[in-house]
Amino acid sequence: MRIDCKHVWQHISAYIDGEIDASQRVEIDRHLETCEICSAVLDSTRNVVVLIADNRVFELPAGFSDRLHARLDKEIELTET
Amino acid sequence: MTAYSSEFEADWIRRIVAGEKQLFHDLIRPCERSIYFLLMSLLRNEAEAEDAAQETVIKVFLNLKNFRGDSQFRTWVLSIARNEGLGRLRKASTRREDSLDAETDEQTGDYTPAILTSWREVPSEALERKELGSLLREAIEGLPVIYRNVVLLRDIEEMDVRETAAALDITEGAVKVRLHRARAMLQRTLAPRLKGFAPRRGGLFGWGK
Numbered sequence: 001m002r003i004d005c006k007h008v009w010q011h012i013s014a015y016i017d018g019e020i021d022a023s024q025r026v027e028i029d030r031h032l033e034t035c036e037i038c039s040a041v042l043d044s045t046r047n048v049v050v051l052i053a054d055n056r057v058f059e060l061p062a063g064f065s066d067r068l069h070a071r072l073d074k075e076i077e078l079t080e081t
Numbered sequence: 082m083t084a085y086s087s088e089f090e091a092d093w094i095r096r097i098v099a100g101e102k103q104l105f106h107d108l109i110r111p112c113e114r115s116i117y118f119l120l121m122s123l124l125r126n127e128a129e130a131e132d133a134a135q136e137t138v139i140k141v142f143l144n145l146k147n148f149r150g151d152s153q154f155r156t157w158v159l160s161i162a163r164n165e166g167l168g169r170l171r172k173a174s175t176r177r178e179d180s181l182d183a184e185t186d187e188q189t190g191d192y193t194p195a196i197l198t199s200w201r202e203v204p205s206e207a208l209e210r211k212e213l214g215s216l217l218r219e220a221i222e223g224l225p226v227i228y229r230n231v232v233l234l235r236d237i238e239e240m241d242v243r244e245t246a247a248a249l250d251i252t253e254g255a256v257k258v259r260l261h262r263a264r265a266m267l268q269r270t271l272a273p274r275l276k277g278f279a280p281r282r283g284g285l286f287g288w289g290k
Contacts, residue, residue, distance in 0.1 A: 009194055013261035040197035044272040045264055047202050053236055056208045057217050060117055061127055069106055071135045076102045
């Protein structure tokens with residue numbers, strides 16, 4: 001039985017993470033060969049996942065680490081007295 | 082992210098508890114980003130997330146002798162961060178924008194993706210354009226909190242399913258379901274808007290100009 005687009009969409013995340021079993025992967029791959037919509041949905045989802053993982057998207061506030069370690073130093077001093 | 086072996090970590094923890102307290106600075110450094118962004122995800126306010134991150138780190142320092150080593154150090158640290166964040170949310174419950182309890186994985190939602198017939202990849206270099214970063218941040222900030230937390234730890238901090246489940250105190254199955262839904266929601270929101278950031282077809286010097 002041929003799988004439909006909805007079935008592919010349900011497994012996209014697991015497919016990207018390589019967490020589906022081999023037989024399902026084969027079915028999905030076969031579907032992707034002929035379905036340009038699912039191919040575009042998969043490619044765009046993967047692209048989004050790659051982009052959000054880039055360190056430039058989420059940066060710590062400037063000086064965050066310095067302030068944190070300065071506060072920590074005070075706390076360490078307190079435990080030593 | 083620096084990968085520490087647990088033996089190395091355990092040795093440092095022993096030394097810190099025994100009195101070499103300055104070593105704690107280096108022990109906590111690799112966890113700083115994850116602590117902050119988990120708290121940012123929960124509290125949605127930079128100043129408060131930073132304050133909560135400092136409190137978390139101090140709690141970790143003061144309770145280090147209680148760390149049993151039955152989970153990874155970072156997982157333990159993140160569960161302390163999560164408790165700190167949830168405690169603050171409970172105190173300020175009137176300010177809460179989304180419920181942490183009401184949304185369950187049983188709810189059936191419409192996870193139809195944005196339908197496209199072709200996709201031109203947006204390269205990471207396009208992040209040099211500030212609008213792209215803001216677009217991605219806004220989309221993640223717009224997710225319901227239970228999905229935002231998972232996407233943050235799995236896709237942004239690149240933690241594995243097990244570690245994410247332990248840090249958020251949910252099952253591994255729930256991590257997978259929530260991650261799937263989060264990615265589907267992000268694709269639906271972002272795909273139509275990202276198209277403008279793709280390089281122009283065929284041009285060698287195309288994108289961004």
